[in-house]
Amino acid sequence: MGDPAHDSSDFLTDKSAKIFVAGHRGLVGSAIVRKLQSLGFSNLVLRSHSELDLTRQFDVDSFFAAEKPRFVILAAAKVGGIHANNTYPADFIAINLQIQTNVIDSSFRHGVKKFLFLGSSCIYPKLAPQPIPENALLTGPLEPTNEWYAIAKIAGIKMCQAYRIQYSWDAISGMPTNLYGRNDNFHPENSHVLPALMRRFHEAKVNNAKQVVVWGTGSPLREFLHVDDLADAVVFSMDKYSGLEHLNVGSGKEVTIKDLAELVKEVVGFEGDLVWDTSKPDGTPRKLMDNSKLLGLGWTPKISLKDGLVDTYKWYVENVVGQ
Ligand SMILES: NC(=O)C1=CN([C@@H]2O[C@H](COP(=O)(O)OP(=O)(O)OC[C@H]3O[C@@H](n4cnc5c(N)ncnc54)[C@H](OP(=O)(O)O)[C@@H]3O)[C@@H](O)[C@H]2O)C=CC1
Numbered sequence: 022m023g024d025p026a027h028d029s030s031d032f033l034t035d036k037s038a039k040i041f042v043a044g045h046r047g048l049v050g051s052a053i054v055r056k057l058q059s060l061g062f063s064n065l066v067l068r069s070h071s072e073l074d075l076t077r078q079f080d081v082d083s084f085f086a087a088e089k090p091r092f093v094i095l096a097a098a099k100v101g102g103i104h105a106n107n108t109y110p111a112d113f114i115a116i117n118l119q120i121q122t123n124v125i126d127s128s129f130r131h132g133v134k135k136f137l138f139l140g141s142s143c144i145y146p147k148l149a150p151q152p153i154p155e156n157a158l159l160t161g162p163l164e165p166t167n168e169w170y171a172i173a174k175i176a177g178i179k180m181c182q183a184y185r186i187q188y189s190w191d192a193i194s195g196m197p198t199n200l201y202g203r204n205d206n207f208h209p210e211n212s213h214v215l216p217a218l219m220r221r222f223h224e225a226k227v228n229n230a231k232q233v234v235v236w237g238t239g240s241p242l243r244e245f246l247h248v249d250d251l252a253d254a255v256v257f258s259m260d261k262y263s264g265l266e267h268l269n270v271g272s273g274k275e276v277t278i279k280d281l282a283e284l285v286k287e288v289v290g291f292e293g294d295l296v297w298d299t300s301k302p303d304g305t306p307r308k309l310m311d312n313s314k315l316l317g318l319g320w321t322p323k324i325s326l327k328d329g330l331v332d333t334y335k336w337y338v339e340n341v342v343g344q
């Protein structure tokens with residue numbers, strides 16, 4: 022095996038190469054599948070959670086022995102917003118460590134040519150410099166509401182790095198910022214802020230409610246990226262990047278939760294008032310990532326927050342409401 026930092030992955034050249042997209046029914050996995058299919062990839066291997074539980078080591082290894090995919094993109098994980106992370110710390114650390122350890126190790130042992138792991142911007146210290154460069158990792162304490170999930174994600178990055186160092190295996194990691202779009206989780210408590218507010222404003226609109234409750238103070242800043250831009254960045258990275266360090270994937274634009282709430286309210290068409298429940302946690306005050314490394318390789322995000330919200334709300338009304 023040559024130096025993977027210099028080998029071409031040939032990712033875009035063979036559209037019949039077998040690719041396992043783990044977590045293909047989720048927000049991210051479904052967007053990656055749409056992107057790969059639009060590019061003409063014809064040999065995707067997909068397994069739902071009920072068909073293959075990725076926490077089960079024996080089942081995962083048997084699957085890899087039978088299928089022998091050439092490329093693997095890991096978008097399966099235990100995922101949730103601030104409340105879910107804060108309430109189920111054991112699930113967030115244990116399930117994520119199990120899934121990623123099984124999938125990374127079996128991918129390596131069964132000859133996968135290139136592997137991509139997805140982490141999250143919450144891996145960085147709570148008070149990291151802004152915008153956050155990749156090398157801020159492990160320079161300070163984590164945000165307490167999501168430290169269990171963050172520790173698992175940091176272990177995933179480090180496992181990819183360790184296999185690259187010891188075995189010259191081409192494993193890379195992408196750290197997406199807060200994502201949204203089609204197939205998001207719209208659960209009232211366990212979801213992220215954007216789908217949670219979209220649902221709450223929609224239900225308030227149809228019920229002629231006068232007020233909607235929003236969590237925290239509204240002052241935290243968050244960066245949002247449409248999941249179709251993330252899928253584009255994942256394919257771009259599989260083709261163009263082979264390095265030890267993880268890559269930040271963000272829009273480069275941040276917004277306060279208050280301004281986000283006003284924008285979602287406008288897109289949904291709710292005309293009542295916002296009431297802030299300050300008993301709920303704000304989480305980290307700010308987490309804008311420095312995306313200059315990925316931009317320097319030639320990738321750019323394309324979907325504005327307003328356009329992405331309009332598209333997501335249309336999808337929500339057509340696919341979730343009344344189902
Ligand atoms: N959403 C976001 O804002 C962000 C997400 N990310 C990362 O992107 C990745 C995907 O997240 P996202 O798409 O939002 O999450 P979703 O919850 O939408 O999707 C996760 C997928 O993983 C599957 N899955 C979970 N547990 C198992 C299991 N034990 N065995 C097999 N499949 C399983 C789920 O299947 P099922 O539903 O059937 O359980 C689902 O298809 C994660 O690594 C996440 O950390 C990073 C930054 C932000």
Ligand SMILES: C[C@H]1O[C@H](OP(=O)(O)OP(=O)(O)OC[C@H]2O[C@@H](n3cnc4c(=O)[nH]c(N)nc43)[C@H](O)[C@@H]2O)[C@@H](O)[C@@H](O)C1=O
Pocket residue numbers: 101102103104106141142143167170171198199200210211212213214215217218235236237241243278301302303304305
């Ligand atoms: C992607 C990322 O997601 C999580 O971190 P987070 O950025 O804090 O995510 P969040 O979307 O849940 O909240 C963002 C902000 O929004 C406020 N907020 C207002 N009203 C609602 C509301 O109704 N629901 C939610 N969830 N938040 C609300 C909320 O109080 C907070 O100030 C972690 O899982 C982390 O591990 C991770 O990786």
